Amino acid sequence: MTIAVCPGSFDPVTLGHLDVFRRARSLADELVVLVAHNSAKQALLSVQARVELIRSATAELDGVRVQAVSGLLADALRELGADLVVKGIRGGADFDAELPMALMNRHLSGVETVFVPGDPALAHVASSLVKDVARHGGRIEDLVPAGVAEAVRSALTSGESR
Numbered sequence: 001m002t003i004a005v006c007p008g009s010f011d012p013v014t015l016g017h018l019d020v021f022r023r024a025r026s027l028a029d030e031l032v033v034l035v036a037h038n039s040a041k042q043a044l045l046s047v048q049a050r051v052e053l054i055r056s057a058t059a060e061l062d063g064v065r066v067q068a069v070s071g072l073l074a075d076a077l078r079e080l081g082a083d084l085v086v087k088g089i090r091g092g093a094d095f096d097a098e099l100p101m102a103l104m105n106r107h108l109s110g111v112e113t114v115f116v117p118g119d120p121a122l123a124h125v126a127s128s129l130v131k132d133v134a135r136h137g138g139r140i141e142d143l144v145p146a147g148v149a150e151a152v153r154s155a156l157t158s159g160e161s162r
């Protein structure tokens with residue numbers, strides 16, 4: 001049985017992520033979505049909120065598990081017995097950011113990363129832009145799965161930051 005892992009900060013999960021989850025699931029028997037901490041970013045939503053939003057967004061996809069990871073992704077990959085990491089690529093900037101992580105994760109765990117081109121219709125959808133649009137009062141409902149827009153707005157209103 002092959003296990004694919006989609007790691008990310010998913011702050012928040014977007015329709016672009018969901019597209020990549022579906023593609024990753026088609027490459028393996030099971031997909032584990034891992035919500036991890038990115039030390040370069042200050043999160044808006046708590047890890048638990050992000051896990052729950054992704055669980056709800058993937059509820060109708062068979063063979064998908066969602067969990068949080070604290071610590072190194074490479075350690076989690078070994079513990080899960082992961083066969084591959086799958087990352088979505090929207091363009092050259094994504095590739096430049098992802099390649100060093102793929103090389104480091106392979107160095108530490110031996111697990112290969114597969115880059116999957118996402119749906120070009122969603123190439124402009126990034127968590128950081130979604131938060132910025134919401135922060136300035138714009139509509140994000142058509143960029144994120146159901147329930148996510150409310151969670152983002154509520155976190156912005158309460159001034160929450162993780």
Ligand code: PNS
Binds near residue numbers: 008039100102
């Ligand atoms: O969605 P992101 O923020 O681009 O995802 C990056 C993430 C969270 C996958 C990366 O920062 C990560 O793997 N964090 C866990 C700690 C770790 O393993 N760091 C070394 C990465 S090579």
